[in-house]
Amino acid sequence: MTTRRKFLLGLGAAGLSAGAASTSWGGGDARVLTATDVHVKDYPTVAAVDWIGRQLEDATGGRLRLRMYHSGQLGRESEAIDMARFGAIDITRVYSGALNNAFxxxxxxxxxxxxxxxxxLRRVLxxxxxxxxxxxxxxxxxxxxxxYDCGAxxxxxxxxxxxxxxxMRGLKFRVPSSDIFMRMIRLLGGNPTPLAYGEVFSALQTHLIxxxxxxxxxxxxxxxxEAARHWSQSEHSYAPDVLLMSKRSHDALAPRDRGLLLEIARASVAVMRRLWDESEAVxxxxxxxxxxxMNDCDLPAFRKAVAPLLDDYHRVPALEALYRDVRSLA
Known part of the structure; x- marks a missing residue:
């Protein structure tokens, strides 16, 4: 398995800096874009990005290709965001909750x-x-x-x-590193514990959470x-995933290739949604x-408990304007 350390050492051996626009494989004008995801190989977001790679390769006769590092091979989402910002990787799929504080x-x-x-959600996105x-x-x-939307x-x-x-009173719940999710858990009576996605399984097994x-x-x-046997249908958030690209990598592409990549990436949304709906049912x-x-929840009670959180964000003019636009499409 390729690890983040091996990957970065490989960049160094190839003489590429953290600002490299892309990884070159095999010489010539061919360019392989690197993509990351913490999810497993058959997860819908991973499959959708793989689809992007196939479409790019077909459209360019193999001149542009994509290599996917799935299952967190190159590290956590927070690490992937920084690696993309500095051009060490080209594309990453990140959960929007992990982006809340910075964006x-x-x-x-x-x-x-x-x-x-x-x-x-899909109408809004x-x-x-x-x-x-x-x-x-x-x-x-x-x-x-x-x-990419990813359900409730x-x-x-x-x-x-x-x-x-x-x-929920007194229970420890893993949350992403987001102020929103941490406060939400506190308002619901739980104790928020920020952890990386890949650490959740062992934390459940050892009762860290x-x-x-x-x-x-x-x-x-x-x-x-296998560790957590109770699923409660609270539907408290529909926070989507975001497919991001390094601006350095983007700007290094020829204009026609930028347009092609964006067009294919937008088309991949429909692919991901079809895969998501099918696999969620399975x-x-x-x-x-x-x-x-599995049990239902008293949704009005949950909405009432988190109302103070919403009230605070309503006081931020830019977010309030977006919130109104979101609700207008309900």
Missing amino acids: PLTQVLSLPYVFDSVAH DGAVGAQVLRGFAARELVGLAM RCFYNVRQPIRTPAD DGAENNLRSFHSSRQF ARRSLFEAGVR
């Missing part, structure tokens, strides 16, 4: 109970709000290529069903359900067959 416009997409459904958020990444040396995020834990916020929150597909593919059946206990 404020993503916050409106991560706030609890902003979206009513997957259909509502495909419209003016999605385009505005993608443009915002340019402020920190990144190019927003596309956004819900709570799961090793101890008990969670039907109301009272059931009692639970976490994520979408059903990730809960299944990470096999965290994952749900598999979890049921594995004996995971």
Whole structure:
């Protein structure tokens, strides 16, 4: 397996700096763009980026290709963001919650109970709000290529069903490094514990944490359900994933190649959504067959508990304007 250390050593051996626009393989004009994802090989976001690579190769006769490092081979999402900013990698798929603190416009997409459904989220991502958020990444040396929706995020834990916020009292929940998610857990009565995605399974096994929150597909593919046997349908967030590119790598491409890559990346959204819907249904059946206990939640009680968090963000004019646009598409 290629590790982050081996990858960066390889860049050094090739005489490439952290600002290299891309990795050259095999000489000539051929260029291989590197892409990363913490998810496993058959995860919909990984498969969608692989699809981008095939389309690029076909459209350019092999001149542009893409190599995917999946399963966190090159490190955590936070590390991938920095590697992309400085041009050590070209493309990365990142959960928007991990971007909240550095890219404020993503916050409106991560706030609890902003979206009513997957259909509502997709309308927002495909419209003016999605385009505005993608443009915002340019402020920190990144190019927003596309956004992938990833279902409703819900709570799961090793101890008990969670039907109301009272059931979360005193339990330790993993959260991404986002102020929004940390405060949300506190308002619901839990204790937030920021951890990298790849550390969650062992943390559940060792009871470093009692639970976490994520979408059903990730809960299944990470096999965290083997440790956490209670899934509670809280649907507290529909925060999407973002496909980002190093601005250095982007700017080093010929103009026609930039346009081609962006066009293919946007087309990959439909591919990812089809794969997501199919695999989520399979994952749900598999979890049921594995004996995971699933329960509904008192959603009005959850919305009431997190209302103070929403109230604070309503006071930020730029976010309030985006929030109104989001709700207008409900």
